[in-house]
Amino acid sequence: MPGDRVIIFDTTLRDGEQSPGFTMGIDEKLMMAKQLERLGVDVIEAGFPISSKGDFEAVRKIATEIQECEIAALARTKKDDIEHAYRAIKDAAHHRIHIFASTSDIHLVHQLKKTREEVLKMAVEAVKLAKSYTQNVEFSPMDATRSDRNYLCKVIESVIEAGTTTVNIPDTVGYSMPWEFASLIRHIRQNVGGVEKAVLSVHCHNDLGLATSNSLIAVLEGARQVECTINGIGERAGNASLEEVVMSIKARQDLLHFQTSIRSEQIYPTSRLLTKITGVNVQPNKAIVGSNAFSHESGIHQDGILKHRLTYEIVTPESVGISKSSLVLGKHSGRHAFQERLQDIGFTLSEEQVEQAFQRFKILADKKSEIFDEDMEAIVTETVIRAADKYKLTGLTVVCGTAATPTATVSLQVNETSIKGSEFGDGPVDAAFKAIKNLTGTKSRFLSYSVNSITGGTDAQGEVTVRLEENGNIVIGQGAHEDIIMASAMAYLNALNKLAYLEKNPVNRSARRHASWQ
Numbered sequence: 001m002p003g004d005r006v007i008i009f010d011t012t013l014r015d016g017e018q019s020p021g022f023t024m025g026i027d028e029k030l031m032m033a034k035q036l037e038r039l040g041v042d043v044i045e046a047g048f049p050i051s052s053k054g055d056f057e058a059v060r061k062i063a064t065e066i067q068e069c070e071i072a073a074l075a076r077t078k079k080d081d082i083e084h085a086y087r088a089i090k091d092a093a094h095h096r097i098h099i100f101a102s103t104s105d106i107h108l109v110h111q112l113k114k115t116r117e118e119v120l121k122m123a124v125e126a127v128k129l130a131k132s133y134t135q136n137v138e139f140s141p142m143d144a145t146r147s148d149r150n151y152l153c154k155v156i157e158s159v160i161e162a163g164t165t166t167v168n169i170p171d172t173v174g175y176s177m178p179w180e181f182a183s184l185i186r187h188i189r190q191n192v193g194g195v196e197k198a199v200l201s202v203h204c205h206n207d208l209g210l211a212t213s214n215s216l217i218a219v220l221e222g223a224r225q226v227e228c229t230i231n232g233i234g235e236r237a238g239n240a241s242l243e244e245v246v247m248s249i250k251a252r253q254d255l256l257h258f259q260t261s262i263r264s265e266q267i268y269p270t271s272r273l274l275t276k277i278t279g280v281n282v283q284p285n286k287a288i289v290g291s292n293a294f295s296h297e298s299g300i301h302q303d304g305i306l307k308h309r310l311t312y313e314i315v316t317p318e319s320v321g322i323s324k325s326s327l328v329l330g331k332h333s334g335r336h337a338f339q340e341r342l343q344d345i346g347f348t349l350s351e352e353q354v355e356q357a358f359q360r361f362k363i364l365a366d367k368k369s370e371i372f373d374e375d376m377e378a379i380v381t382e383t384v385i386r387a388a389d390k391y392k393l394t395g396l397t398v399v400c401g402t403a404a405t406p407t408a409t410v411s412l413q414v415n416e417t418s419i420k421g422s423e424f425g426d427g428p429v430d431a432a433f434k435a436i437k438n439l440t441g442t443k444s445r446f447l448s449y450s451v452n453s454i455t456g457g458t459d460a461q462g463e464v465t466v467r468l469e470e471n472g473n474i475v476i477g478q479g480a481h482e483d484i485i486m487a488s489a490m491a492y493l494n495a496l497n498k499l500a501y502l503e504k505n506p507v508n509r510s511a512r513r514h515a516s517w518q
Contacts, residue, residue: 007225016233049088063092072096077126104143131163138166174207185221201225211240243288268321408432444470464491
């Protein structure tokens with residue numbers, strides 16, 4: 001029905017936190033709960049109070065401080081579990097006890113070692129006990145998708161008669177296919193007496209990568225609560241991802257005529273907070289919140305995005321809390337995106353200059369996985385801004401090693417003349433510097449030499465900075481290249497070109513004792 005509301009039950013702090021590597025402390029769970037409240041989830045499953053003193057205290061603290069969301073606590077069909085759960089949530093503005101019991105023969109025989117009748121009786125008694133503490137009781141028949149359908153329906157009907165207000169159907173091991181899960185939900189709605197008295201919920205695991213699909217098909221079949229987690233974390237391969245479920249509903253209103261209470265602009269901040277707390281990053285290609293979700297490298301895609309965003313984006317980055325799309329510059333990028341990035345970082349070039357810089361960009365992009373803004377600045381500096389320099393490096397060959405004396409052969413263009421020379425040195429950089437000095441005939445003195453990495457990774461460009469002094473003029477030269485010896489030679493020549501400029505255009509020495517060109 002159009003306008004139907006789907007309840008978002010977030011179990012990041014319970015099922016999600018149970019997965020290896022995602023354990024959180026009490027204060028961290030509270031911090032996450034407050035963000036889930038800002039996100040607008042309807043129910044926060046805060047933990048499993050009987051499992052530990054820490055979990056009990058975390059649930060209790062969350063129940064005390066969260067006002068807008070229902071706070072749920074998990075419990076088995078045991079009396080102690082239910083009592084612990086209630087004590088942990090009793091001060092919440094809105095609370096819920098969530099009880100679970102296995103219903104598949106696989107679990108009954110091999111894990112619980114109980115009969116179907118015994119489990120049915122335990123489930124009913126547990127719901128009645130929980131009902132004496134709160135009117136809001138949820139029941140989950142664990143491993144429902146591998147349970148006998150007739151028995152499953154009998155259990156569901158019995159717990160509803162006992163007072164359950166929400167019945168959750170878990171695909172506990174992520175076993176079900178979407179059409180199969182749809183059939184199960186339909187079967188339950190058609191064969192459980194009194195099913196209309198309870199909210200039908202689903203809790204899908206992602207072992208086969210179908211958790212979101214199964215959740216959405218269940219909603220189409222009448223489920224009105226989806227249990228999910230931020231970033232899809234959870235046992236084994238995780239749970240249905242909150243961001244995928246919510247944004248699927250939001251993006252496909254033509255097919256999914258439902259609403260949620262989620263403030264979608266808080267999705268990305270919530271995802272980032274979880275990764276910060278747990279230290280576990282989201283895979284780059286993760287839907288909605290992955291670093292590549294709104295990034296485009298292909299030249300065709302970049303061109304389309306720049307012309308009209310709908311060409312390659314079905315969800316806007318702003319709608320999930322990301323400021324804007326990212327055009328990642330790499331070997332697949334085209335001129336349109338390249339020129340757009342140049343303008344973004346402040347360079348307005350002629351068509352000829354863009355072409356020169358673009359050719360250098362393509363050469364670098366074949367060697368580096370991603371081109372950053374710092375790389376772009378270096379490219380423009382090397383190919384455009386320094387185009388009128390007196391000294392231009394046209395070739396550099398270095399020989400070095402444990403059994404060889406470091407030797408550098410340098411080719412330069414000085415104005416319109418090409419020259420070439422070789423020198424030995426204490427190392428490859430020293431040899432290159434000596435060759436350049438001899439070829440240019442300059443008398444400059446080195447004051448400092450430093451090397452830094454412009455960007456991260458083993459394929460990063462190195463940036464070399466040199467400081468030279470000659471005839472009272474002090475200049476700083478910089479060079480950037482993926483080869484540090486090339487970067488050094490470029491930095492040296494950059495400084496020499498500045499000295500040559502100062503020689504032709506001397507500064508007013510009465511105003512400044514030394515010229516310093518930064």
